Amino acid sequence: MxxxxxxxxxxxxxDYATVHKKASEAIFKKFRKSVKISKKDFDEKFSASRNEIHRELSGTASGHNRVLYIQRLIEKTHGTVEPKVILDLYDAYWDTLLNKSKxxxxxxxxxxxxxxxxxxxxxxxxxxxxxxxxxxxxxxxxxxxxxxxxxxxxxxxxxxxxxxxxxxxxxxxxxxxxxxxxxxxxxxxxxxxxxxxxxxxxxxxxxxxxxxxxxxxxxxxxxxxxxxxxxxx
Ligand SMILES: [Mg+2]
CATH class of the missing domain: 3.40.50.1000 (HAD superfamily/HAD-like)
Structure with missing residues (x-):
């Protein structure tokens, strides 16, 4: 039984795929407010950061943790840790995703x-x-x-x-x-x-x-x- x-x-x-796209755009929009960067350059740096975290944490839940992708991105663009910037970008992603998800x-x-x-x-x-x-x-x-x-x-x-x-x-x-x-x-x-x-x-x-x-x-x-x-x- x-x-x-x-x-x-x-x-x-x-449907995650659709809202993920919108949430990813929200990260870029927020990021561009403080750093002059083209969409192409941003996308490359973001995927490189995400790929590094995936590789390093393969098979674990942390490997999907967006705060780690963003921290790695900021380390590449700012050369240091910037808690406020990282947390704002993280919130931009999840707030958009959760607002738009149906x-x-x-x-x-x-x-x-x-x-x-x-x-x-x-x-x-x-x-x-x-x-x-x-x-x-x-x-x-x-x-x-x-x-x-x-x-x-x-x-x-x-x-x-x-x-x-x-x-x-x-x-x-x-x-x-x-x-x-x-x-x-x-x-x-x-x-x-x-x-x-x-x-x-x-x-x-x-x-x-x-x-x-x-x-x-x-x-x-x-x-x-x-x-x-x-x-x-
Ligand atoms: Mg699934």
Missing amino acids: KKVILFDLDDTLY LNPGVIKTLKEIKKRGFKIGIVTDLTSHIQLRKIHSLGLTNYVDGLVSSEEAGREKPHPSPFLLLLNKLDAKPSEAIHVGDSPKKDVEGANSLGITSIHLDIGNSDKKIKANYKIKEISELLKIIEELSKN
């Missing part, structure tokens, strides 16, 4: 239905907890979410079993009692499959021929049919 449904957050419950169509309706049927809902996500908590709050998901585990809390990134198992433990469920929904074959589907969690791939154009989910959907609302089907077995 299935009793919990686990969701990925970014690009599964809301849940994907059908998410609230589907979560309501899931709750009505007695399922617990968890979110398992790769990033730092502070930012993911802000997203859950500002997207209006608080009343639907029973548990959260970030890769920062688990100490490992998906598809490692740790974040999935920690969340199942919080929700008092076994892997066989869980369904997982996510957009990334490599992180979400593979992570769920390796533990025997029923995997559902939200296909937003990122399929992987080698990694097969138990089910594939195009929209979150299709989840309800699958739940019905599974409850008959």
Whole structure:
């Protein structure tokens, strides 16, 4: 019997890619106010900084921490640490992203239905907890979410079993009692499959021929049919 449904957050419950673009523009706009720099030069320096942090912290939640990308950028442009500048740019990014983010169509309706049927809902996500908590709050998901585990809390990134198992433990469920929904074959589907969690791939154009989910959907609302089907077995 299935009793919990686990969701990925970014690009599964809301469209990250679009708002990320707007938030990145907000960083540049803020930066240009104090430093004369072309967009091209800024983009190059920013990606170099981000790539360094990714390399140095590969496989950890800190590797996605934007405050580190920005600190590295400022070290390149200012040659020192500038706390106020770094924090202002960081806030420009996240304030824009959180203001502009909208849940994907059908998410609230589907979560309501899931709750009505007695399922617990968890979110398992790769990033730092502070930012993911802000997203859950500002997207209006608080009343639907029973548990959260970030890769920062688990100490490992998906598809490692740790974040999935920690969340199942919080929700008092076994892997066989869980369904997982996510957009990334490599992180979400593979992570769920390796533990025997029923995997559902939200296909937003990122399929992987080698990694097969138990089910594939195009929209979150299709989840309800699958739940019905599974409850008959
Ligand atoms: Mg995702």
